[in-house]
Amino acid sequence: MIYDVKNETLPREDMEALQLRRLKSLCERVYANVPFYKKKFDEKGVKPQDIKTLKDVSLLPFTVKQDLRDQYPFGMFAVPKDQIVRIHSSSGTTGTATVVGYTKRDIENWGELVARCMMAAGASAADTVHNAYGYGLFTGGLGAHYGAEALGATVVPMSGGSTRRQVTLLKDFAPDVICCTPSYALFLAETGLEMGIDIRELPLRIGIFGAEPWTNEMRADIEKKLGITAIDIYGLSEIMGPGVAIECAAAQDGLHIQEDHFLAETIDPVSGEPVGPGEEGELVFTTLTKEGIPLIRYRTRDLTTLNYTPCKCGRTTVRMRRVTGRSDDMLIIRGVNVFPSQIESILIDTEGLTPHYQLIIERQGNLDTLEVQVEVNEALFSDEIKSLQRVESKVMKNIKEFLGVTAKVKLVEPKSIERSLGKAKRIIDNRHKD
Template sequence: MIHNMEYETMPREALEAIQLRRLQSTLEKVYATVPFYRRKFQEVGITPADIKSLRDLRRLPFTYKQDLRDNYPYGMFAVPMDNVVRIHASSGTTGKPTVVGYTARDILTWSELMARALAAGGASRGDIIHNAYGYGLFTGGLGIHYGAERLGASVIPISGGNTKRQIMIMKDFAPTILTCTPSYALHLAEVAREVGVDFKDLHFKSGIFGAEPWSEQMREEIERKLHLNALDIYGLSEVIGPGVSIECLEAKKGLHIFEDHFIPEIIDPVTGENLPHGEKGELVFTSITKEAFPIIRYRTRDVTSLNAEPCICGRTHIRMHRVSGRTDDMLIIRGVNVFPSQIESVLMETEGVEPHYQLVVDREDNLDILTVLVEVGELLFSDEVRRLQQLEKAIAKNIKEYLGVSAKVKLVEPKSIARSEGKAVRVIDNRKI
């Protein structure tokens, strides 16, 4: 279902005209109201008047996460605080969190985008949405919530945690759409099995999963265990929150970016040069409708590519490939770039292992050592030691052939890897780099 037919199916020429007009307006605003941007533009000798085409966008300087931290908490806001009705912040694993603000109009925009996203995932006015994303400073829970209400659907604001109670709610309230992280979706399936509930007896038709990279193999695992259509959604607090892009139910081949609100670019993460459609690189976003917290050429650190080919669903907005990892959580093991999702792809093709894993990196005698911890099922773990050792060797061989990096593989007993109600902790890097 297409929520906003006018904008989501707009001819390319008309869409780009809207983008340019909104971009120019945004640049004028940040130049006048955000000292950081005015200084950055002046440093490269550019004013908003110099941006006469969408191609000129690449002349502007990048914005980095550190810039947001340097202007903590409100230095990047483009409106007075009495116009800000909502404040969110990133979880921030290091240093101070990044703080973002919303005007009342920003909240309406966000709600509209999330309504579009939910509709693309198969939701409509008659659906009940079980929202297990976290509520609070994290944008996930409230983003989904407001989008569901804008769509006219019913929303269960269950948030994360208390998983057995969530299973009870699923049985009793009969929700039809599930929203959470993909790793938590698998945890829900695991707990449901423990308490004797089969997802095929529930009422879910679609699940909208995001906030962490996940593979096609994990999609297949989720769909098999939860008996629903699993769709990838993308967003980040610095741009607006969830609702920047989403897969459509019809194709499930790339996430449609809502280009009437965000302009995407793909750059070489080392040189900063723009890359053509189809080439993989770092995703960069410029927001063109945000009032409180507009952002210019923000380097997301997410690795993906863009696809401008028409989609069978009828949407004309460009698609991004699912995020394969991040340039800043990418592991470099003896000169080889390794993303957790690549390891996951190998594991998900291995019979007998569970979709719960962790990568541990150590440094011994100046050499990097990668250890892959992966859970196995109850039956396999109780099998003879020799068979487990053979499986470890087989997985290590597959990782070597697929990624070109040697890894130690250690099979561990079921439920020994810590579960997460939010983003799964996939990497433990013990190196002092």
């Protein structure tokens, strides 16, 4: 089923014509209404009327997260404050918070796009959606909520936390769909077993997971432990929130980007030059319809590829490969580039280990060290010490062989790594601490 047949199945020529019209209008709006962009355009020597083809987007300046921080709180808004009906914001834990404003039309569009995503995932108006994304300034909770309502589904606005109660309600309310982070889904399954409730035996059939990178190995683990189809949804607060792209249940082969609202590019993260379809690059978005805080060529730092081949589900929108790493998420250990997702794949492929792990980076003298702490399951934990040592050695060998970096591996007892109610904290980098 397709929620918006007209816009999700447009021929490529018609989609690009629509995008160009909206891009031209966007450039005129931000040049006239956002001093930040007028200055950026002028510094590059580009005017709105210079945009004559979609390829001309490369003439436009990039926007980065620091720009939003520098314009805190409302410097990026393109409409008067009295037209803003909602404000969302990042936590600001790594610096000044980024602030995003929405007009009434922005909120309506957001709900429609998330509804599109939910239908692509296999949900329908007849379903009940258990929404365990956090409500508040974080975009996940309200984004999923409005989307489920636009779809016509019944929403259980659970939010994050109260894990044992969540499991009880999954049993009592019997929802068909759950929305949360992938790591929290595994925590729910684990908690359920402690309570004598096997989520696999409940009516739950679809999980819509986002807000953190996750691997195909983790997907398989979730589907096995919850007995559901696990669907990857993509979004980021600066662009809109959840609903920018999603996998379809028909293929689970790349995430369909809502191209009538977001113009996607991939660039070389170092040079900033465009890369071709199918080549890995940093994902860049231009918001074609946003009124409150439209963004030009926003650098997401997410690494992916773009596939323009129409999908077997009938949608013609470009698909992005699942994001498993970010250019600013990459660790450099003694000159070797390592992504947490690469280590996660090795851990999940190792019998006896769980998906709960942390990477601890220290500096000893002038050298960086990496320690991988990973929980074992109950069966391995109760085994003899020699068995644990063999598993540690095996993981160390695989990390060295496949990633080219030496890591210390420490197996820890079940449930000893702190569970997150939102995004899992995978990396503890102590190199720059006093």
